[in-house]
Amino acid sequence: AQKVTQAQTEISVVEKEDVTLDCVYETRDTTYYLFWYKQPPSGELVFLIRRNSFDEQNEISGRYSWNFQKSTSSFNFTITASQVVDSAVYFCALSGKARQLTFGSGTQLTVLP
Amino acid sequence: EAGVTQFPSHSVIEKGQTVTLRCDPISGHDNLYWYRRVMGKEIKFLLHFVKESKQDESGMPNNRFLAERTGGTYSTLKVQPAELEDSGVYFCASSQLDLRTDTQYFGPGTRLTVL
Numbered sequence: 477a478q479k480v481t482q483a484q485t486e487i488s489v490v491e492k493e494d495v496t497l498d499c500v501y502e503t504r505d506t507t508y509y510l511f512w513y514k515q516p517p518s519g520e521l522v523f524l525i526r527r528n529s530f531d532e533q534n535e536i537s538g539r540y541s542w543n544f545q546k547s548t549s550s551f552n553f554t555i556t557a558s559q560v561v562d563s564a565v566y567f568c569a570l571s572g573k574a575r576q577l578t579f580g581s582g583t584q585l586t587v588l589p
Numbered sequence: 590e591a592g593v594t595q596f597p598s599h600s601v602i603e604k605g606q607t608v609t610l611r612c613d614p615i616s617g618h619d620n621l622y623w624y625r626r627v628m629g630k631e632i633k634f635l636l637h638f639v640k641e642s643k644q645d646e647s648g649m650p651n652n653r654f655l656a657e658r659t660g661g662t663y664s665t666l667k668v669q670p671a672e673l674e675d676s677g678v679y680f681c682a683s684s685q686l687d688l689r690t691d692t693q694y695f696g697p698g699t700r701l702t703v704l
Binding site for chain 1: 620622624630631632633634637644645648678680682684688691692693694695696697698700
């Protein structure tokens with residue numbers, strides 16, 4: 477069975493601070509895919525990134541960066557110089573041989589002005 | 590290009606009534622998924638269509654839920670009769686068939702409230 481754990485239920489930071497959202501996963505599949513989605517107050521799920529299990533290279537996209545470490549089964553997400561518009565619920569998710577996504581419980585990020 | 594659309598955005602019904610949710614995937618996406626998030630819980634998988642066929646319906650909670658995807662285009666999810674515990678947000682997602690590009694894009698969700 478697959479499992480995704482986001483231990484941080486809520487995080488609150490002040491604008492311009494850096495913040496890291498943790499994600500730990502469990503799977504028996506040898507090939508799998510990891511995702512981050514953002515759910516702003518409007519409610520839709522917005523795709524942010526997808527990583528393949530065979531590609532551990534970290535990725536940076538603007539103020540966003542992702543740290544994938546197979547050795548610790550973690551796929552953490554860092555927002556640099558956070559902004560109020562970053563306030564949202566962030567979900568980490570996993571898929572494998574079965575194509576459906578297994579989601580973590582989400583982390584509510586609040587960025588205060 | 591249009592994203593995944595869902596209708597209605599909100600639905601409020603009484604226990605025992607029937608509700609039908611609709612999802613229009615991104616054009617050309619053969620994979621279509623339904624998920625739901627019950628209040629305070631995680632987003633859970635319901636079922637997966639490949640074109641018009643049900644690939645995996647292991648997440649469907651019971652036989653009060655019926656999903657269809659006629660012609661491999663849009664999909665409907667019917668709840669009959671609705672129960673209080675069915676309240677939540679129902680998300681639809683679609684993706685391409687190729688596993689290498691199988692990123693699921695989500696619709697805005699339908700918020701269902703059963704009174």
